[in-house]
Amino acid sequence: MEPLQSVNNISDISIQALATQWISASKMCPGSFSVQGVFVTSDKGVLDDKIFTAANNILHDLCNLLLQGNNFCTLIDKDNIPIIFLAYSIASKKAMCRAYTHDVMGGSFASMNCYFLDKPIDWYAFECCYELDDIFPIFDDTRKINIEDQFQRAISSMKQSLSKCEIFIENAFVDDSLSLEEFVTINRKNEANENYKATLFLPVKCHQGSENFIKVRKFKGTIRLTGVISSRIWCTKTNVLGDVKRFLRNDILRSLAARIQVYCDGLTDPHVSNDVIFISEPPRRIFFNIFVDGTINAIQFSEYIFRGEAPTVAVAQAKQVLDLDVSSENIVTDMEGLPDDEIFSDMSLSNLQKTSTQQIGNSTKYLTRSIYILSISLTLLILLLSVWMHYFFH
Structure with missing residues (x-):
């Protein structure tokens, strides 16, 4: 840019x-x-x-x-x-x-009135890890589908699902109307400068007792999103815990949307064939500290880097986009780990076809071996039965 x-x-x-x-x-x-x-x-x-x-x-x-x-x-x-x-x-x-x-x-x-604060704000951090493993069907039956439209539908579906989830903070159910000031007083962690932990519980998508929730439909393809999204948000004492939950949901969706945006920006044509397998390793999220003197917990912004890119990319982006001077020592890179190489090296179309062929070949080999062993077993059984009948009747 x-x-x-x-x-x-x-x-x-x-x-x-x-x-x-x-x-x-x-x-x-x-x-x-x-x-x-x-x-x-x-x-x-x-x-x-x-x-x-x-x-x-x-x-x-x-x-x-x-x-x-x-x-x-x-x-x-x-x-x-x-x-x-x-x-x-x-x-x-x-x-x-x-x-x-x-x-x-x-x-x-x-x-609108505006004024400048004469002292720093005390921030309180909340974090969680969202394990994403969802499959979204593609119902478009055209030869070329618009992958950006399909991603938008996937994000809208996730937004609806997250809006119905329940969020526990410090492993406890909390009232949305409870002020953050009261919550901090009860669960004080400022001395250790620790973040408050949040846990998301997603709703069950299908219920046995309700047939209206179950549909059987044909589809032309799928989008699978899998991985871990690290989330961190910062709030003040003027917020309530309902705000904290809403901010966490927004952060997860925004982090996913940012990675999809990076992927789509690299496409020369958003239209793809519906009979081709596409596999992409998205960038991982890193955080960089924005230190403010006198604050309890300094806030962090995030950037996204691909495998092989240096974390210092965040330094250049912070300067270019936000006009901030960030030191490379203030970059946090351990929130999201790199995926295993085998996951992507073994998931190409040729490998999938090769694996399928190998599985068919192995099944045929195992079937032939089983028939061979069964034939020998039956022959031995008949032989033993004949010997027994010979001695019994003579």
Whole structure:
């Protein structure tokens, strides 16, 4: 991604570059954070409302581009949440803020107050590991299917399933309305700087007593997603535990969507044949620390690297996308392990066909051997029976 060039007028901002940076930053944010909007600075001493006229047009085009494009991060955060537009004057050190709400007619601004905190925020971290092993059917019967559309259906299905799951924190059921401040007081871990552990319990997809949940359908292919998604989110005492659960769900979906986005960005054509086996090793998630003096638990953002890539890729991305200077010592790489080489080396189409042929050959060999042994056993039995009858009657 090319960095945004310095512009003298807000109307000169590239919408495409802004959307690209928006998507890149969304993939790096944990589930408790999101891209809030657009922040511009000006060297003018006085800010006026004229700046919001141009900003309205920019945000309208930006929202249309994000919603129309095949990017999976906006599929997760597609709620019509107001976008913040913040303008700051370097000369007067004053800011003006508006909340933009998008609609097809062009959108509108509403008044919004903003202020800068004079001290760091204390963050509390929650983490969990989500073991993913799901198979999603493909019902499209065309010769060439759009793999991006199929991934979107898979993400929507996972989003629906996760919305119904129950989340235990520290191996206990917790009330959604309980404030995080009360929960921290009960389960204090600040001295050891430890993260609170969360566990997801997914609902049963089929119930024996309800025939409405069971359907038998023909399909033309499948998408299998398997692996472990590591999740970490950061909250403040003003949050309730219901927020914590929602942030964890969002983080898992966002992490999966980011990897699918990386895979689809590498496709020259989103249309694939429905009779071909495709196997892909997705990138693994790593975290990098963003240290803030005085905080209880420093927050982390994430990046995704492929096998063979150095973790320092996160350093360059943090600088390019977030304008953050990250030290390579602050990168956490042990949350997700690399898959075994044999898993992918043995799962190619030729190997699958070869394995199938070997299994058929082995079955034939074992069947022939069994018949041979059975014939010998019957012959010996008849021989013993004949000897017994000879001595019995004579």
